[in-house]
Amino acid sequence: MIFSFLFCFFIRSASGAANFECPINPITAESGPIGVIPSNRVGLSVIPAKYDCAYHFLIYPGWALHFSISTHYDQLLGDNITFTDNLGVVRLLPTPNQHIDEWSSAPTAILHIRTLSNTSQMFAIYEFVNVEKKYQQVIIPTGEYLALENMKNRYFTFSSKANDRVALNIAVKNTQDYDTLLEFMFVYDGGDVRNCQMVGRLSNFLRNKKISTSSNVTILNFYDGKSPSYLIANDWSSEKPLLFKSREIRAFAEVSVFSKYKAILTSKNQQTTGELFDASDQGAAYTWICSDCNNFYWTVLKFHKSTTTVPKAYIELRSLSPTHNTSTLLNYSVSATLDRNFPQLIPSRMFTMINHYSGIAVTLDTSTSQAMTQRWLRPYDGRRGTIFSPSIWDPKTPPTFSFQFEDDNQKFMFGVNVKEVRIAAAGESLTIKTGPTASDNFSYKEFVSDSTDFWTRRESKGNFMQIAYDGLDRRSMAIVSFDMKQINSGTRDDPLYTIFVSI
Template sequence: MDFQSDSDTVFIFDNNNKHKYYLVNTGSIYYDSLLIMPARGAAVQVVGVSGKTRFFMSYTYQSLSGYQQVLKNTGDYFPLSTVNGNNFYTITASTTTDQVVAKFAQMAGTYLDPYLHDIFVYDGDNINTATQIGSLDEVGSTITVSAGRSISLVNLYNSGPSVTAYFLGNDASTVQGYSKYSVILATNQSRISGTLSDLTDFGAAYTFICLDCSNYYWASMNFDELATIADKGFISFRGQTPTHQRERLIRYDPLTYTSSYLPQLLPTDVFTLNLYLSRIAFNLTTTSPTWNAPFDGRKGYIFSPNLCTPSANSFNYEFRDDTQLYNYTLNFDKTTYALNTDLITLRIGSGNSTPTLDAQYPRDPITNGKVSATGNYMQIGLAASAGADIRLSFNMAQAITPSVSTTQGPTVQTTTPGGNQPVFTCPTSPITVATGTGNLPSGATNLTVVPAGTNCTFTFDIPNNYAIQLRFSMDFQSDSDTVFIFDNNNKHKYYLVNTGSIYYNSLLIMPARGAAVQVVGVSGKTRFFMSYTYQSLSGYQQVLKNTGEYFPLSTVNGNNFYTITASTATDQVVAKFAQMAGTYLDPYLHDIFVYDGDNINTATQIGSLDEVGSTITVSAGRSISLVNLYNSGPSVTAYFLGNDASTVQGYSKYSVILATNQSRISGQLSDLTDFGAAYTFICLNCSTYYWASMNFDDLATIADKGFISFRGQTPTHRREQLIRYNPLTYTSSYLPQLLPTDVFTLNLYLARIAFNLTTTTTTWNAPFDGRKGYIFSPNLWTPSANTFNYEFRDDTQLYNYTLNFDKTTYAVNTDQITLRVGSGNSTPTLDAQYPRDPITNGKVSATGNYMQIGLAASAGADIRLSFNMAQATPPVSTTPGVSTTAGPNVTVSTVQTTTAGGTQHFNRFIIAVLVLLAIL
């Protein structure tokens, strides 16, 4: 294909004559681009307007009879790279009465694997007779239930070696009740963080699969207090996939959960997390330097591994802190020994001396289901048969107050390259702004060895109009050595981890009113150095913005700070960042501090923008302020939008998405709560959107209540909702729909949709039989010129055009609507002006090839029109390869092909280069 004009188009239709794909003008020539369509039919429509575009297509029927079957069961995961060549994979449910739900799995934070589109999903165990229900990128993005006991996968493109994703099929009975279900891959070096949210009565599930490790660590978690239903919400964990139907072993709810429960080890390569009426922020790792570290108030659970995974039923754990005594309590919640040789060992003691407690169970007695003792360490071991069921929990409490000096035994000195010999000692009081700047440990000028047994906390007092710059240098020699950073609330905020490389002068800035750095040494080999500098905020200049205004965060830089103020004195502010659809979270958002007020010298810092902007966080007062103390502004690609809190805080979720004049955004939006969701779309360099296609998910959407609606600008602008679709009345004949604005807000309620949105379209002006739509004066959407000129034309076909005048308010005498309906270059059948000419029953109808509608009006005019199109005569008959000319410079040729087999449904053509929008 060699496009010479955006007016020339190529459409591909499936067997149901449904528009599936289209080729677009990318500025380059397509050569031999492959598209495979399944049984039972397809059509390619070529429309020429310019007379300059060039087209060529070849076709080959491909037999599926030679493909060999590979059998898999639900609950088995496998790499999709193996679905290749002349094989196809059949996944079968575990019982004859169950069905299958297909899911692909990818690493957290990665783009949707484009090669998933190459894998066809058939609803049955034989690709030669079963119906193709879609490509895996589509089928695996929703909870799609097979009709029978099996599904089959085949890659007819032979792109298997390029596929990085994995596959997991589950028994439908174990997942189809959830509002959403996803599968995430991990490796032995994974650190996964983010937010999970489900505020429906159905709950959500997530299966995590580690490809080369056997342990996970649930490292940190916070419930979102604004979103979570406190007395009902929870998160729970169980081993393996939903199909394995293992018992849920751990459950946290917001009324009883505290951070003292974490980190929690999960002894399995695969686990499933269930979320109900909750939103959480979390960190999950497959390596942890802190699992073995005691701390005051710590709690946790220990299970026999067979409860999580079919592995050896044994473990050996040690919790140790040689600088501190702890009262360790082990609770025997359930102990079922299958054989006489099943054994639990427990040792609690200090140093190298004889343990205070050295016991074996069931040999030794247990009082009231628990055992307690004091020491530096607790060692717990299990050697048991597969039938043993062991469930333990533990508590730790600091036995004595640690001394200020953290050096145990002889003082350890290390020689730095500068020749100094500092002793690693801790300050006895907080460091204050009076110090200004300094190095730690005291006297150090370079990396200094952290002696074994060190547990030192450096505490900083930070006045309101200051922040502190901490610069870390770190040479880890062991995963057991740790550095933790705490905020003013003594909340564990960050930690340094062993990456295998040396940190040099890594900058971390902490805001008022305090911070602490805890250094724990176990190996005696790790080296540490930190410098600090107090940074005054008094010289920063204020830039004022209002809610409803968006701006690039790259401008929040240097010595300025931005204050965003609500539109009324009684309102508050919700801060949101905006990014292009399908992009990673901008890491530089973390550099932007959010202060709860209009003065960064007196207001409280409530978090970094990546945290605050990920939830609906309401300011305490009328204003918030943003500052980038790292001066990384030029690197920030995201934008900012603040809204009046009263316009968004009632939603279950709210997001802002950027677009450009070349954007094609495709994905799913879902909200099944009674609160609804909202999404604001901002085009940076265009003034029109096209809502191109949409489908309601029949299984998830509440048919008599759900809807999607559109209004101009941001929620703060409080514009009227102009378009609303509900599943009982919506059909695809309403689309594409033009939205004449650079900014619009979409509201979703009790519905899940799949959609396509573009800022360029070749189909808005194309009539078709049964088409419907809306036309509004632009001032209802945006403060732009209140004019338009639209033409709908098909010179190969006559249509009965009907224009409905739903509302027409003319503000001045010169306000005018023009309407022309006609054919070819002859005099129009209808050539009217309104309000000059009469209208019967609020509508005007005429027949022709085209309909032209224009508006020239003042800002006060309120014009709301809708239209219908109906084919007036049968379409021009065409045969494969035969061109028919209708009017000058217009060529239409249609190629029909029929193949044997079933029916293929909604799909996406990768030539169209659509971007996945993943909004949770």
């Protein structure tokens, strides 16, 4: 970058006395896109004693001002140099330093130099930057997230299709950590950088406001720092009722209805544990995001007696984020046999857990190891669970799945409920096999049309259960629940039982 090259060149030049003439009029881009202070020097320069000058900069809409400053002064002598951005935030520049960057958006910025001594030195280069020309805009719909690690030469606008206000939440890999790099990202309250005002640094926006005044909010990183955090945006306003499985459950399309809302970030081959609490009917919502995987294994759910209202407590899981307004896919309440539901596979990059009237401990694993896969596929006495087409959790993924639960040393009564199946294209099929491994093949076919919800149940004794859905069309899907009960080794095996659903 030319700006960085110039600074490195200037800072190596000889220091000495300089002409620190204080300008009368504001400095604008019309006087030149790049300038230096002092105007006649190209390196650290001695500032005169009893010098007091505020350099005012007028920044046009859609532009920004970039300062690179080097200083060497003694605050104990009463000398200081400050930078005031467009929001009026005053920053005392650290010293000594070789290179500090400061940015300001429109409309104004001030560099103020005050000295009592004649020993202080400084040198600064400033550049007016046309943001719309240098940075490319990327539009992201609410309900989705942004990885903050790569924002170079781009700025990002979250936009609500529902024309709702936009709520921002940060997700860090360790929820106890604070991401200092958020200090260097600018928030514009609107859909672009020309017609909308910069309203604060992202760190302050998340801490004090979190919500836009319009249906758009824009994020820009002038400093190019690679933050490891993710930023998720949701619609803000009130709830929308939804009727699901003959029970009225509120479909939370926006985050304002929750008692609290947080986002949790993880990555593959990580185990995340949490202690979550909520005492309200609205529930506390937590959106879990995996940065580089599409599977969560939920391995632990425990209700704490001291913080759980047993008759009312329940946990629900929904796909994606609240803005997607999805129905409940998994629901758990206090039970003596709760542990038998785990591990439970959640085939998605993102989902939302809502906690009602309870204090809970949870553990989720994103391991891609063979050991984790084997744990998911291992039968045990009393186990139950649900298998979903991944497309139910995330429409961007295919509906296909195939799992085989097997134990060569134990026999089980396998129960299977086909809760829902939708076949939208010729050649697609749902196949369920339960029985002993070495058995004569027996086939059962049931033909269905576009959509079926028939709660078909089949049972068979044996040591394996295979559930596979071969779906090609994104409109296709299947939901199958299962249960297992260990039986005596002397019990006679049933022949292989197969359900084959296709068109």
